[in-house]
Amino acid sequence: MARLTVEANENAERYQAFRAQYGSPLLILDCDQLVHQYQQLSEALPGVEFYYAIKSLPHPAVIDTLEKLGAGFDIATSGEIDLLFAQRSQPRHTIHTHPIKRDDDIRDALRFGCTTFVIDNIYELEKFVKYRHRVGILIRVSFPNPSSKVDLSRKFGCKPNEVDLLIQKANSLGIHVKGLSFHAGSQCPDSSNHVNAIEQCQHIIEQHNSKSKKVLSILDIGGGFPVKYINEVTDIHSFCEPIRKALEKLPDNLNLIAEPGRFFSAPAMTSVTTVMGKAHRGDSIWYYLDDGVYGSFSGQIYDHVSYPLTVFTDYTERENSVLAGPTCDSIDVIAEDLQLPPMTIGDLVVGKQMGAYTSASATDFNLFKRAKIIVINQKEADIETVSVSTL
Amino acid sequence: MKTYTETLYDSYGQAFNVDKLYFENKTDHQHLVIFENAMFGRVMALDGIIQTTEADEFIYHEMLTHVPILTHGNAKDILIVGGGDGGILREVCKHTSVENITQVEIDAQVIDMCKQYLPNHSAGAYDNPRANIVIDDGAKFVKNTEQRFDIIISDSTDPIGPGDVLFTDDFYASCKKALKPNGILVTQNGVAFMQLDEVTTTNSRLTPYFKDHHFYSAAIPTYIGGIMTFAWATDNTELRNIDLNTVTERFKAANIATRYYNPEIHKASFALPQYIMDALKT
Numbered sequence: 001m002a003r004l005t006v007e008a009n010e011n012a013e014r015y016q017a018f019r020a021q022y023g024s025p026l027l028i029l030d031c032d033q034l035v036h037q038y039q040q041l042s043e044a045l046p047g048v049e050f051y052y053a054i055k056s057l058p059h060p061a062v063i064d065t066l067e068k069l070g071a072g073f074d075i076a077t078s079g080e081i082d083l084l085f086a087q088r089s090q091p092r093h094t095i096h097t098h099p100i101k102r103d104d105d106i107r108d109a110l111r112f113g114c115t116t117f118v119i120d121n122i123y124e125l126e127k128f129v130k131y132r133h134r135v136g137i138l139i140r141v142s143f144p145n146p147s148s149k150v151d152l153s154r155k156f157g158c159k160p161n162e163v164d165l166l167i168q169k170a171n172s173l174g175i176h177v178k179g180l181s182f183h184a185g186s187q188c189p190d191s192s193n194h195v196n197a198i199e200q201c202q203h204i205i206e207q208h209n210s211k212s213k214k215v216l217s218i219l220d221i222g223g224g225f226p227v228k229y230i231n232e233v234t235d236i237h238s239f240c241e242p243i244r245k246a247l248e249k250l251p252d253n254l255n256l257i258a259e260p261g262r263f264f265s266a267p268a269m270t271s272v273t274t275v276m277g278k279a280h281r282g283d284s285i286w287y288y289l290d291d292g293v294y295g296s297f298s299g300q301i302y303d304h305v306s307y308p309l310t311v312f313t314d315y316t317e318r319e320n321s322v323l324a325g326p327t328c329d330s331i332d333v334i335a336e337d338l339q340l341p342p343m344t345i346g347d348l349v350v351g352k353q354m355g356a357y358t359s360a361s362a363t364d365f366n367l368f369k370r371a372k373i374i375v376i377n378q379k380e381a382d383i384e385t386v387s388v389s390t391l
Numbered sequence: 392m393k394t395y396t397e398t399l400y401d402s403y404g405q406a407f408n409v410d411k412l413y414f415e416n417k418t419d420h421q422h423l424v425i426f427e428n429a430m431f432g433r434v435m436a437l438d439g440i441i442q443t444t445e446a447d448e449f450i451y452h453e454m455l456t457h458v459p460i461l462t463h464g465n466a467k468d469i470l471i472v473g474g475g476d477g478g479i480l481r482e483v484c485k486h487t488s489v490e491n492i493t494q495v496e497i498d499a500q501v502i503d504m505c506k507q508y509l510p511n512h513s514a515g516a517y518d519n520p521r522a523n524i525v526i527d528d529g530a531k532f533v534k535n536t537e538q539r540f541d542i543i544i545s546d547s548t549d550p551i552g553p554g555d556v557l558f559t560d561d562f563y564a565s566c567k568k569a570l571k572p573n574g575i576l577v578t579q580n581g582v583a584f585m586q587l588d589e590v591t592t593t594n595s596r597l598t599p600y601f602k603d604h605h606f607y608s609a610a611i612p613t614y615i616g617g618i619m620t621f622a623w624a625t626d627n628t629e630l631r632n633i634d635l636n637t638v639t640e641r642f643k644a645a646n647i648a649t650r651y652y653n654p655e656i657h658k659a660s661f662a663l664p665q666y667i668m669d670a671l672k673t
Binding site: 085090091092107112113132134136176178 | 401402421438439587588
C-alpha cells in the first residue's frame, strides 16, 4: 500500500454511509479480517498455539472472535484481565507475560485463573514464593534484535547464560519453571531474529533437559510477525518458513506457543476521519482532520508506524498538502508533503491497517472525543450485529 | 458439553461436566458459579476454585464441627466465621447442648444464594432460634467483639481473595482473645500435599498465641490432592489427647447422626503423615 491512495469519489459511499449513521471520527473493526489473519498465521505456523497479545487492541469483539477460533490470550495487566473476565474467557488459556508485576497483579491473575507467569530476574522470581504451589513460570530470555522496528530486548529479558542460575534458584525456592519465552521484536523485517532465538533456546532447553528431571516443556516464540503498512513486507508464509524449519528441529514433545498482537489486529481496523477545516500556509494547504496523533493515529508516535491513507476525488490536479490532527498542539500532524487532490471541508480521509497500537494508545488530550469503534461481521449468537463503543 | 475447569494449580486440575447452570455472578472481580454435576450434585465454585459440593460436603462440615465440640465436652457458645453455605451451622445445631451460635458472614448475598441454590447445606439451620447471624467482616468482628466463645470455627475461602484476612497473625491473635479458657480454634487449612506452605505458615503464625496447636485431617474428594488439614489451636494442651472412651460417651450422649464422623475417626484424624510432621518441625 502506498502512503496515499486516491480513489474515485464513488468509492467513498460506503464510508459516508457509516459516517451518516455513526458520526466521525470512526474506527471500523472488521471481524472477518481477524479470522483471515488468524487462519493465515495458523497455516504459516502449524503446531503453534496462539495467545493474542491483548495490548495491541483490547476490544471485546476481538477477544470474542479470536477465542471462538481457539486462541488463548496474552495478558499483561489487571485491566486486561478485567476485559477477559467480562468476556467470560477461559482462564486456562491465558498467560501473564509482564516481566515486572506487583503482588496485587499476581493475585488478580490467580483469582482470575491464570497460573502461567513470565519472569526475567531473581527479584521477580522471589515474588512467587508465596504462590509457588500454584504457578508455572516461563523465563524470558533476551536476544538483541537491532533489525526490528521496536527493540524489545532492551527493557526486558535475561541473558541466555543467566537462565541456568535462575532455574537453579527457582528449584531451591520450590517454584516450577516450565519453559522459556523470547521476543524477537515487533514488526520484524525478516525472521532471522526468531530463528536465532529459537536455536539458542533449543540449546538451553536440550542442555537443561539432558541433566535435569524437571524438564522445560514450553517455548514461547513471542510475536513480531509483520503486517504491511506502506512498505512491502515478506508475506507471512515466507516469513515463517525459516521459523518452521527451526521449530522442526526442536524436541518432539515441546509445547510451542506464540503471542501475536499486531498480526491479528492491525488489518482489522480502518479509520474514517473528516476534514473539519483547511488553510493556506506557505506553499501548502493544511487540512485539519477530526482525528490525529493524540487519538487513533497515536501509533505514529508510540509505534513508529505511518498508515496508508485513502482520499476520494474525481479531480486530477494535485497540491502540496499537510494533514493535521484536531488538537491545539503543533506536534499533532499526521502527514506532510502529500500530493493531495483539492479537498473541501467535510471530505473523508480513510486510514488502513489501523487496528494495532492505535486506539490502544489514544489519549483524551484536549478532551477531544475519541473515535467510536464500529464492529462489523461479528458472529454472535448466530446473528450479525453492529456494535458501537470506544476502548 | 460445558465443563468447569478448576484453576487452582498450573500443572494439574479437576474438571466437571456442567449438566445445568443454576447461578453465575461476576461482580466485584469475583466469579461465583453454582452448577449441577452428575457425580457431585450441586457444585459451588469461586474464582476458579471448588468451594463445596453436595456429595462430599458432609466430610468437611462434620469434621470441622464435631471434632472440636465433642473434644471440648461442654461447649455452650460457638462462633462460626464465614461458612455462608450454612453447612457448619447445620452441624453445630445438631448439638442440643450448644446454647448460642454466632455466625459472622461478610456477604449477606452468599447466605441468601446458598439458601436458594444449596438448600441441603443449611437444611433450615438459618431458622434455628439459637443462631445469631451477623453480616460483618469476620476478622473485624472477632477483633472487636466482647463476647467470649468456647469454640471458634473458621470456614473460609482460599487465602487469595476475600478470605485472606482469616489466615493472618492478627486474626489468630483476635481469636485467642475471644476464646474462653479451654476454648478451641479450628480452621480449614488447605490440602497439605498440594500446598504444604499453608500448613507451615499457619503453624508458625499460631505458635505465639496458643500453648497447643496441631492439625487434624480428612480427605474430601473435590479438594483435590489428598487429605485436607484443619488447624487446631487451644491453650489446653490436654484436649487433643482425649481418650476414645470419653469421645464415644459424648458422641452417644449427643445422639447425632453422622456419615463421616465417628469417635475412631475423631481420634485417628490427629495422626498426621510423616511429610507433614517433618514440615512442622522446620
